[in-house]
Amino acid sequence: MVKVCCIGAGYVGGPTMAIIALKCPSIEVAVVDISVSRITAWNSDQLPIYEPGLDGVVKQCRGKNLFFSTDVEKHVSEADIVFVSVNTPTKTRGLGAGKAADLTYWESAARMIADVSKSNKIVVEKSTVPVKTAEAIEKILTHNSKGIQFQILSNPEFLAEGTAIEDLLKPDRVLIGGRETPEGQKAIQALKDVYAQWVPQERILTTNLWSAELSKLAANAFLAQRISSVNAMSALCEATGANITQVSYAVGKDSRIGPKFLNASVGFGGSCFQKDILNLVYICECNGLPEVAEYWKQVIKINDYQKNRFVNRVVASMFNTVSNKKIAVLGFAFKKDTGDTRETPAIDVCKGLLGDKARLSIYDPQVTEDQIQRDLTMDKFTWDHPIHLQPMSPSTVKQVSVVWEAYEATKDAHGICILTEWDEFKTLDYKRIYDNMQKPAFVFDGRNVVDVEKLREIGFIVYSIGKPLDPWLKDMPAVA
Numbered sequence: 001m002v003k004v005c006c007i008g009a010g011y012v013g014g015p016t017m018a019i020i021a022l023k024c025p026s027i028e029v030a031v032v033d034i035s036v037s038r039i040t041a042w043n044s045d046q047l048p049i050y051e052p053g054l055d056g057v058v059k060q061c062r063g064k065n066l067f068f069s070t071d072v073e074k075h076v077s078e079a080d081i082v083f084v085s086v087n088t089p090t091k092t093r094g095l096g097a098g099k100a101a102d103l104t105y106w107e108s109a110a111r112m113i114a115d116v117s118k119s120n121k122i123v124v125e126k127s128t129v130p131v132k133t134a135e136a137i138e139k140i141l142t143h144n145s146k147g148i149q150f151q152i153l154s155n156p157e158f159l160a161e162g163t164a165i166e167d168l169l170k171p172d173r174v175l176i177g178g179r180e181t182p183e184g185q186k187a188i189q190a191l192k193d194v195y196a197q198w199v200p201q202e203r204i205l206t207t208n209l210w211s212a213e214l215s216k217l218a219a220n221a222f223l224a225q226r227i228s229s230v231n232a233m234s235a236l237c238e239a240t241g242a243n244i245t246q247v248s249y250a251v252g253k254d255s256r257i258g259p260k261f262l263n264a265s266v267g268f269g270g271s272c273f274q275k276d277i278l279n280l281v282y283i284c285e286c287n288g289l290p291e292v293a294e295y296w297k298q299v300i301k302i303n304d305y306q307k308n309r310f311v312n313r314v315v316a317s318m319f320n321t322v323s324n325k326k327i328a329v330l331g332f333a334f335k336k337d338t339g340d341t342r343e344t345p346a347i348d349v350c351k352g353l354l355g356d357k358a359r360l361s362i363y364d365p366q367v368t369e370d371q372i373q374r375d376l377t378m379d380k381f382t383w384d385h386p387i388h389l390q391p392m393s394p395s396t397v398k399q400v401s402v403v404w405e406a407y408e409a410t411k412d413a414h415g416i417c418i419l420t421e422w423d424e425f426k427t428l429d430y431k432r433i434y435d436n437m438q439k440p441a442f443v444f445d446g447r448n449v450v451d452v453e454k455l456r457e458i459g460f461i462v463y464s465i466g467k468p469l470d471p472w473l474k475d476m477p478a479v480a
């Protein structure tokens with residue numbers, strides 16, 4: 001029986017391995033982690049991450065050919081194929097701080113693999129890493145190998161949160177990069193055989209190592225760039241009376257551009273887009289390509305601009321101050337169908353409003369009060385380290401309350417900010433909400449989920465990203 005082990009039981013390691021176990025009953029899959037609480041949760045009824053469909057897959061395979069364990073060394077030493085899916089945060093100190101990827105966790109995983117291995121292994125980069133990382137990993141492994149043969153493959157993951165199971169079952173492509181030697185090609189074939197159990201052959205792409213590593217950074221940069229492009233247009237729509245939904249639709253009808261990923265928003269979030277672009281920028285700078293670095297940096301600048309612009313709209317509309325006003329925040333996760341708050345635009349928007357002394361009442365169906373308080377008090381980039389290594393929240397933000405219902409959050413509020421596109425926000429009883437709010441009552445829709453005309457009929461003053469401005473806002477100075 002082929003044995004697979006995955007180091008890192010997170011958003012990628014957990015779901016990816018669960019699908020391999022589901023589709024390959026003859027493979028034994030062990031997912032290991034240094035975080036005891038994470039592994040305990042994977043072995044319980046309350047999985048550590050919320051992902052539609054994941055529960056069922058885990059329940060079907062756990063204890064049969066899928067195991068979650070903290071006994072990292074045992075499972076690594078027994079495995080034929082070792083995936084590494086650990087954190088690769090942005091460095092906060094030293095060389096490349098604020099941009100470069102911190103490979104501390106990767107390096108310690110590689111050293112451990114070299115230490116405990118007693119048989120030849122294929123080591124697979126699943127984490128997103130800087131191009132040429134495989135070379136560094138190879139050096140660590142071969143210099144400590146005691147005669148054991150290691151083959152390194154790059155097999156970046158393209159799943160998106162909220163649709164991880166669907167994405168894994170029907171991937172657009174699986175990418176495998178390896179050495180162009182006979183041993184490298186043999187390793188590629190071994191991993192191909194695993195995916196071929198459910199992925200059509202033509203969707204399994206093989207490349208050299210560096211192309212696979214770079215393709216992952218490139219794909220995320222292209223995706224984020226699309227959002228920054230549409231968000232930049234949303235500002236121009238507001239200034240001119242065009243409607244971003246109509247513009248996106250018209251642009252996306254061009255088959256060379258395509259309709260997906262063109263929704264204007266308060267900004268993109270999530271654990272990877274910003275981190276991976278910063279990483280790309282750093283690699284460009286290190287390779288003497290400042291113009292290319294500058295080009296990609298702009299994607300992040302527009303994203304920051306979009307979040308600031310949103311906060312300024314809120315404050316400017318409400319007589320230039322939100323001091324001591326109750327603002328309801330609907331949605332805190334970085335997108336719908338996930339409880340993940342890593343780099344969510346809600347953090348920056350909430351901090352902006354708190355900076356103007358607002359009182360916030362926050363509701364998200366999947367995010368706990370503890371998580372929200374941690375996010376609002378944590379230093380930048382700290383979130384991307386293993387949970388047990390993160391400092392405890394030093395304090396709580398007093399002007400923030402977290403409630404478990406949208407109606408409770410909006411009661412007596414002056415304004416509502418919609419920051420995640422949860423479906424339930426489309427069907428709320430906005431008349432009831434309006435009746436229980438201070439007047440004038442404002443809705444700032446950062447996700448274009450509400451029916452603007454309907455809400456205006458009720459009496460709300462409505463701002464919706466990239467839509468023709470409410471008469472209330474029209475005469476206000478442009479904000480940036």
Ligand SMILES: NC(=O)C1=CN([C@@H]2O[C@H](COP(=O)(O)OP(=O)(O)OC[C@H]3O[C@@H](n4cnc5c(N)ncnc54)[C@H](O)[C@@H]3O)[C@@H](O)[C@H]2O)C=CC1
Nearest residue numbers: 008009010011012033034035086087088105127128157386
């Ligand atoms: N979250 C996502 O949707 C995607 C993430 N990625 C990439 O995958 C990698 C992992 O991301 P996530 O799963 O989101 O992170 P995560 O933070 O959810 O999981 C990483 C896990 O690795 C564990 N870990 C760290 N060092 C370890 C070690 N030496 N031994 C054992 N366990 C260790 C941590 O305790 C943590 O549970 C990152 O490089 C990320 O950029 C790639 C595609 C999608």
Ligand SMILES: O=C(O)[C@H]1O[C@H](OP(=O)(O)OP(=O)(O)OC[C@H]2O[C@@H](n3ccc(=O)[nH]c3=O)[C@H](O)[C@@H]2O)[C@H](O)[C@@H](O)[C@@H]1O
Nearest residue numbers: 157158159160161227261262263265268269270272334335
């Ligand atoms: O490397 C990763 O971590 C992953 O990053 C993204 O996946 P994810 O961050 O889970 O979610 P997305 O659906 O890409 O959304 C990212 C952010 O962009 C925002 N977004 C997305 C699409 C859109 O049209 N507009 C928009 O503002 C979302 O609300 C969210 O805040 C990519 O889509 C995955 O392919 C990739 O594997």
